[in-house]
Amino acid sequence: MKSPLLLLSLSILVACSEQSPPPDSTSVNDAPAADQQAPADDAASWPHGYMAAVANPYATDAAARMLEQGGHAVDAAIAAHAVLGLVEPESSGLGGGGFMVVYEHESQQVRFLDGRETAPAAATADMFTEAGEPLGYLDAWQSGRSVGVPGTIALYKLAHDTYGKLPWASLFEPAIELASLGFVVSEKMAGYLPQMAQITNLDENPGAAEYFYPNGEPLQAGMVIPNPEYALTLQRVADEGPAAFYSGEIAEAMVAAAQAAPLGGTMTMDDIAAYRAVERPAICGPWRDLNICSATPPSSGAMQIMVANLYDHLLPENATQQDRVRAFVDAQRLAYADRDHYFGDPDRIDVPLDLLLDPAYLEHRGLSPAEPGATPMHGDPAAVLNTDVVAEWAPDRTLEAAGTTHFSIVDSEGNAVSATMTVESPFGSSRWAAGFLLNNEMTDFSRDYRPDEPEQANMIRPGARPRSSMSPTVILDADQQLYMVTGSPGGNSIPAYTAKTVLGIVDWGMSVQEAIDFPNIIARGETVRVEIGVEPGQQLADELRAAGYNVQESEGENSGLHVILVTDDGLVGAADPRREGTVAAGQPE
Numbered sequence: 062m063k064s065p066l067l068l069l070s071l072s073i074l075v076a077c078s079e080q081s082p083p084p085d086s087t088s089v090n091d092a093p094a095a096d097q098q099a100p101a102d103d104a105a106s107w108p109h110g111y112m113a114a115v116a117n118p119y120a121t122d123a124a125a126r127m128l129e130q131g132g133h134a135v136d137a138a139i140a141a142h143a144v145l146g147l148v149e150p151e152s153s154g155l156g157g158g159g160f161m162v163v164y165e166h167e168s169q170q171v172r173f174l175d176g177r178e179t180a181p182a183a184a185t186a187d188m189f190t191e192a193g194e195p196l197g198y199l200d201a202w203q204s205g206r207s208v209g210v211p212g213t214i215a216l217y218k219l220a221h222d223t224y225g226k227l228p229w230a231s232l233f234e235p236a237i238e239l240a241s242l243g244f245v246v247s248e249k250m251a252g253y254l255p256q257m258a259q260i261t262n263l264d265e266n267p268g269a270a271e272y273f274y275p276n277g278e279p280l281q282a283g284m285v286i287p288n289p290e291y292a293l294t295l296q297r298v299a300d301e302g303p304a305a306f307y308s309g310e311i312a313e314a315m316v317a318a319a320q321a322a323p324l325g326g327t328m329t330m331d332d333i334a335a336y337r338a339v340e341r342p343a344i345c346g347p348w349r350d351l352n353i354c355s356a357t358p359p360s361s362g363a364m365q366i367m368v369a370n371l372y373d374h375l376l377p378e379n380a381t382q383q384d385r386v387r388a389f390v391d392a393q394r395l396a397y398a399d400r401d402h403y404f405g406d407p408d409r410i411d412v413p414l415d416l417l418l419d420p421a422y423l424e425h426r427g428l429s430p431a432e433p434g435a436t437p438m439h440g441d442p443a444a445v446l447n448t449d450v451v452a453e454w455a456p457d458r459t460l461e462a463a464g465t466t467h468f469s470i471v472d473s474e475g476n477a478v479s480a481t482m483t484v485e486s487p488f489g490s491s492r493w494a495a496g497f498l499l500n501n502e503m504t505d506f507s508r509d510y511r512p513d514e515p516e517q518a519n520m521i522r523p524g525a526r527p528r529s530s531m532s533p534t535v536i537l538d539a540d541q542q543l544y545m546v547t548g549s550p551g552g553n554s555i556p557a558y559t560a561k562t563v564l565g566i567v568d569w570g571m572s573v574q575e576a577i578d579f580p581n582i583i584a585r586g587e588t589v590r591v592e593i594g595v596e597p598g599q600q601l602a603d604e605l606r607a608a609g610y611n612v613q614e615s616e617g618e619n620s621g622l623h624v625i626l627v628t629d630d631g632l633v634g635a636a637d638p639r640r641e642g643t644v645a646a647g648q649p650e
Contacts, residue, residue, distance in 0.1 A: 107166055107475030112632040112646040113137055114623035115468040116152070116550075119244060120144040123235035124470055125645040127227060134472040135163060135224040136232055138480050139217045143236035145466055146213070146497060147291055148244050149641075151253050151487045152466040152550060152621075155294065155306070156315070156499040158212030159482030160356045161220055162343060162533040166475030169541040171354040173343040173362075174223070176216025177526040178209030178502040179336060183327035186521045189508040196324075201508060203262050204324035207490050207501035209527070211315070213482065214298060214306040215338035223340070224476070230299040237299070240292035240496075243285040249641050253487055254279035261491045268318075268493030290496025307333050314494040321492070326503075341407070345537075346370070346418050351544060351567070352537040355479075358404045358412045362532040364556040366418055367396040369563060374427025382569070383604055386582065389564055390605065391430040393557055393584035394437040399426075400556070401585075402439035405518035406525040412518075416442035433609035436587040465531065465550030468642075469623045471543070471632060473649045477625070479533035479546045481555070502527055530555040536563065542627070549622040549637070554590075557583040558620040566626060573626050574635040581618040587611055592618045 111134075113124035123144045124137035132140075138161065146154035153159065158178040164171050188206050189196045201207055221229055254273055258264040264274045272288070273280055280286065297305040305311060312333045319328040345354040346366035353369060355362025371392035377384055399417055416422060422442045431437035443449060465483035483500070484490075490501040505527035507517040519528040530553050536545040545566065549558040558581055565576030580598035582605075583590040591602040594616040606612040621640040626633045636642030 107473065109471070109475070109627065109632045110646060110648040111137075111471060111473045112625050112634045112644065113141065113468070113470045114625055114634045114636050114642060114644045115141050115145070115470075116466045116621055116623065116636075116640055116642045117145055117148050117247065118641070118643045119148050119235075119239060120468070121643045121645050124468070125647065126235055127232065128470075128472055129647060129650050130227060131473065131649040132227040133224045133474075134470045134476045134478040135161070135220045136227045137470050137472065138468065138478045139221060139225075139232045140235055141468055141470070142213070142217075142480065142482055143233050143295060144239060145468075145482070147236055147240050147288060148247065149250065149466060150484075150498055151250055152464055152484070153213075153482035154484050154489070155213050155497040156211050156489060156494065157482065157484035158209070158500065158502065159216060159480060160360050160362075160529070160531050160533050161216065161478055161480045162354065162356055162362070162535050163220070163224060164354070164477040164535045164537070164543055165224075166543065169537075171343040171345060171535055171537075172223070173341045173356045173360075174216060174220050174338060175341050175356070175359070175526070176212035176219070176338040177359055177529060178212050178500055179332075180209060180503060180506070180521060180523055180525050180527070181326065181328040181332045182523050183329075184503070184521050184523050187510045187512070188521060189504075190510055195509050198504070199260065200324065201504050202486050202501050203491055205319045205321055205326035205328075205490070205492065206324050207485075207503045208319040208326050208328055208492065208499045209502035210328060210332050210336045211500060212336060212338055214303045215336055218303045219338040219340065229302070233295045233299040237292050237295050240288045240295065243287040246280045246282055246284045246286060247641055248282040251280055251282040257488060257491075261488065263488050263491040266491050266493055269488075269491055269498065272493070288496050292496070294495045294497065307336060311495045315499060318492040318494040318499055319490075344414065344418070348373070349567070350539045352539075352541065353534065353563070354537060355532055355534040357414065358407045359526045359528050360532060361400050361404060361528070361530045361556050362534060363414055363418060364396045364400055365532055365534050365560055365563060367399065367423065368392045368556065368560040370420070370423045371395055371427045372564060372568075374424055375430060385564070385569060386601060387605070387608060389560070390582060390584040390589055390610065392427070393560070393582075394431055395426050395440070396556070397585040398437040398439045403518055404528050405520075406522070406528070409522050409525045410518055413442055416446055416448065419446055422446055434611060464552065465555070465621075467533070467548040467550050467621055467623055469546040469548060469625045469634070471546060471625050471627075475543060477535055477543055477546045479535050479548045481531035481533045481548050481550065483529075483531065483550070505529060532556050532559050534559055534563070544627055546625040547622065549620045551619045551621065553585060554581065554583045554618065554620070557581065557585070558618070558622055562622055562624050566624075573624050573633050577622045577624060577635050577637050581620055583618075588613045590615050592616075
């Protein structure tokens, strides 16, 4: 048994104006339908060219390659992510899933494409329980039970069928070339491997051990390595479409890996064949003269609307920067409490999103924040709004690992994609199939099953999608024109990381890069974690501690923010220095 004591060090490694009335066309509920919106002038009305902010230089180049050819932002997103699955396998890949929020410039429509992994049909609420006690996280993470049915390839297909301009097969050419000829191992990937060998089975599992630890030694930064299995898998997907992935040899390899010991899972060929990516309504809500749009549950994207509006209710008059930080902390505490209690798979439970985003409810919550030293509790929107009683759920204890990747893309016609993709924990389940790693997404469900308590909103259910903190976000101005594209990886911290960029740029007077670089502050539950390794993090931690908050200091955080802002002078993009992202911009050929 490998030591769970190293999990902490691994987490470190992965380390005011008045509110304006909303524009008439904005709803707190679903994004307006295309036929209800006034079209933009035409594609030629977009003067800013394209931009891609992506988590690895190889992937940024792949996105730019598609955009230079006049591809849609979705084409670039698929090409970029196919490369990320190769060069950044610790964060996402073909064996995982993700979310895309897409904005169309011409129709001004925002849509949400859900490629979240699903639970196998034989999954049960107590599957992570042994002898009446929950499995330790390490055992659950590395087990075959942790593997959900991957959604990435199906998400690619849904997105391309809806928006794609370039040929399907061409989107995989950059990744196939790199996988065939070799790519340079990054410091980020290499930096994980020694610790992963100590705490996971990555250095022991068939396929993964040979690839990441050739001759028993971890890959080193700067080495050039190919992945011919990955190239073959992508070539089949390029030639045959998703059927090559969701049936036949590739699916058989995934099933064999998931069912292998220890604690083999129940995923079957039928589970894989039944997978479908789905389009769901995006959620859009007003904040000042902007319209924040993100992904609906099982995503936590609605927290961006909650945090921004709660923040305004919590701000005192003539607020100082210290007041603004404290309002940000209290807004997070309230929003996380509601998210943790009410959010889950909307196909399995009723998520009262309209009530949670109702302006009257948000005002009520903002007027009664939890005391700094207290644990914030979820609210009761039904009682506040005098409406039907909403379901009561048991407390949720889900802890999402700080993995995942995010990228933001705007094409030369003004269309945009905010995409967050994942295999959950670093290197997913450590189980290898056909050149890629399988996810451990089942651990994103609430694993602490207690039969004598009410169900949890995020309880494991057959075929369900686990709740996710991923919050890909697009912000529109008062005319429903693109204003910002933002998002981040980082497990449960994603909503906090992302909201920091929104407030930093809009309310704190920061540039895009300054907002990204600013110390991360994560306020979920009874603690407030402050990134002290970035100035002025220590000052912020000291001030919050003096105000009575239970402050936990962190030397570094695992954000990977990639943000694009539309200005009168053009597009401004930035990548998070905490990871390896880059930004590319230009005009199509």
